[in-house]
Amino acid sequence: MSYAIRAEGLVKRYGDMVALDGVDLEVPAGKVIGVLGPNGAGKTTTVRILSTLLRPDAGRATVGGHDVVRDPVRVRRLIGLTGQYASVDEDLSGTENLVLLGRLLDLPKRDAKARAARLLEQFSLTEAADRPLSTFSGGMRRRLDLAASLVGRPQVLYLDEPTTGLDPHARGEVWDVVRSLVDDGSTVLLTTQYLEEADQLADSITVFDRGRVVAEGRPGELKRRVGGQILLARPSLPQDVPRVAAMLTELTGTTPVQDGVNGLLTVPADDPLLVSALARRLAADGIGTDEMGLRLPSLDEVFLALTGHPATTDDEKNDDTTAERTAA
Numbered sequence: 001m002s003y004a005i006r007a008e009g010l011v012k013r014y015g016d017m018v019a020l021d022g023v024d025l026e027v028p029a030g031k032v033i034g035v036l037g038p039n040g041a042g043k044t045t046t047v048r049i050l051s052t053l054l055r056p057d058a059g060r061a062t063v064g065g066h067d068v069v070r071d072p073v074r075v076r077r078l079i080g081l082t083g084q085y086a087s088v089d090e091d092l093s094g095t096e097n098l099v100l101l102g103r104l105l106d107l108p109k110r111d112a113k114a115r116a117a118r119l120l121e122q123f124s125l126t127e128a129a130d131r132p133l134s135t136f137s138g139g140m141r142r143r144l145d146l147a148a149s150l151v152g153r154p155q156v157l158y159l160d161e162p163t164t165g166l167d168p169h170a171r172g173e174v175w176d177v178v179r180s181l182v183d184d185g186s187t188v189l190l191t192t193q194y195l196e197e198a199d200q201l202a203d204s205i206t207v208f209d210r211g212r213v214v215a216e217g218r219p220g221e222l223k224r225r226v227g228g229q230i231l232l233a234r235p236s237l238p239q240d241v242p243r244v245a246a247m248l249t250e251l252t253g254t255t256p257v258q259d260g261v262n263g264l265l266t267v268p269a270d271d272p273l274l275v276s277a278l279a280r281r282l283a284a285d286g287i288g289t290d291e292m293g294l295r296l297p298s299l300d301e302v303f304l305a306l307t308g309h310p311a312t313t314d315d316e317k318n319d320d321t322t323a324e325r326t327a328a
């Protein structure tokens with residue numbers, strides 16, 4: 001198999017803080033790998049090493065067969081990175097931004113214009129092409145950012161949390177764009193804090209926690225380890241909680257997790273029919289609920305299942321933008 005990205009034993013320390021603690025990654029050419037992990041897990045540090053912006057303290061990595069430390073110039077020719085090279089200008093229009101980037105990449109003016117027009121069309125931005133960026137919505141900006149990273153026709157594209165902070169609609173738009181890239185044969189490394197995003201887009205998922213790879217596999221494999229979805233019920237009356245907990249145990253074979261404060265019961269569940277089964281039992285026993293249904297597992301639940309500890313604790317939360325600025 002031909003690998004677009006290979007990393008072995010990557011270590012990165014910031015003073016006493018170990019940001020990467022021996023990370024291995026292999027991304028086959030033409031595939032999308034999702035790097036899933038909470039804030040501070042080491043996703044951006046990995047992307048920065050793989051884009052030659054940061055030197056690892058130990059380990060090695062190649063992109064397209066070129067070593068990121070010994071041969072950074074050749075690596076840079078192969079890659080695109082959202083939000084970094086795409087230093088888009090607020091006062092310029094979409095077209096002007098992309099043409100400028102093309103010119104910076106030494107494209108002749110005509111080619112730069114043609115490339116800009118093609119990308120704007122591909123990302124459904126043609127109508128907004130002549131408007132200054134300051135009038136763009138959040139989703140449009142991310143799409144332009146993606147378009148900007150593609151001006152140089154990268155073989156390998158890094159998308160570092162491309163949808164964090166977007167509303168569900170804008171997120172869906174970015175997902176569509178990523179799917180079309182993959183159809184074009186690019187290799188994509190996508191980092192995300194959302195299981196659903198990795199699930200929608202990635203061929204395989206690598207889960208990061210505290211600078212280490214803690215799990216990897218196809219989305220379906222990882223989800224099966226948590227159970228496909230989460231069945232939940234919140235009895236209207238607190239005294240019904242034990243009975244409903246018993247019903248959930250009986251239906252799923254697993255003891256539900258109980259939120260002591262609001263009486264919400266949750267349990268991994270593979271079968272959508274369990275909702276109606278639960279509804280029938282509740283009705284038969286005359287038990288009312290304030291909430292009842294199925295939802296996708298949260299990153300916290302995936303984490304809990306994979307690592308035995310929650311994804312986020314208050315003291316682990318850190319400000320991503322500050323970290324990026326200091327590293328730059």
Ligand SMILES: Nc1ncnc2c1ncn2[C@@H]1O[C@H](COP(=O)(O)OP(=O)(O)O)[C@@H](O)[C@H]1O
Nearest residue numbers: 014019039040041042043044045318323326327
């Ligand atoms: N420039 C830096 N200086 C000090 N610590 C940093 C720097 N960049 C990142 N870190 C720390 O390294 C860890 C991994 O950060 P990062 O790779 O940004 O994680 P992620 O992108 O998964 O949120 C975090 O604990 C973060 O605070």
Ligand SMILES: [Mg+2]
Nearest residue numbers: 043044161320
């Ligand atoms: Mg990050």
